[in-house]
Amino acid sequence: MQDLTADRIDYLCDSPSTSKPQIDGGFVKAIATTGEQRWYTLAQVPTVREQGVDFVIITWQGLFLAQNTPEPIVRELNAALSKALDLPLVRERFTQLGEQITQPEHRSPEHLRKFVADEIVRWSGPSRRVVSRSSERGGAYPLRADTAE
Secondary structure, three states: OHHHHOOOOOOOOOOHHHHHHHHHOOOOOOOOEOOOOOOHHHOOOOEOHHHOOOOOOOOOOOOOOOOOOOHHHHHHHHHHHHHHHOOHHHHHHHHHHOOOOOOHHHOOHHHHHHHHHHHHHHHHHHHHHHHHHHHHOOOOOOOOHHHOO
């Protein structure tokens, strides 16, 4: 966000919690949201699909532990985190930030494991293409749109 507001880059895909204050302050202009539907705190901003680009990108967070963490500890931390996410004060703060809380049915370690595996598959192709294009340029990948091919 600092690079965007300083005009060192031309665009940024960012989370509503960090973008909205800059949008509201007139420092940056929102041109699209990347979710399935318009974001509730940016209802005036169309989705990329509404503008003819067929993709969906969401931001997400997860709590990761060492691979050999005992299952009872994993379950206890998962239960505590889920309980905290259901607290009215936490829900209110997430809403103030323009973020959504994951539904309870999507909070299990099994769900996160599958979700991360699916995301790796989803993004491995595009990531490989970026690395390949970067290698063709001697390792440099442009930061500004006006320097891209």
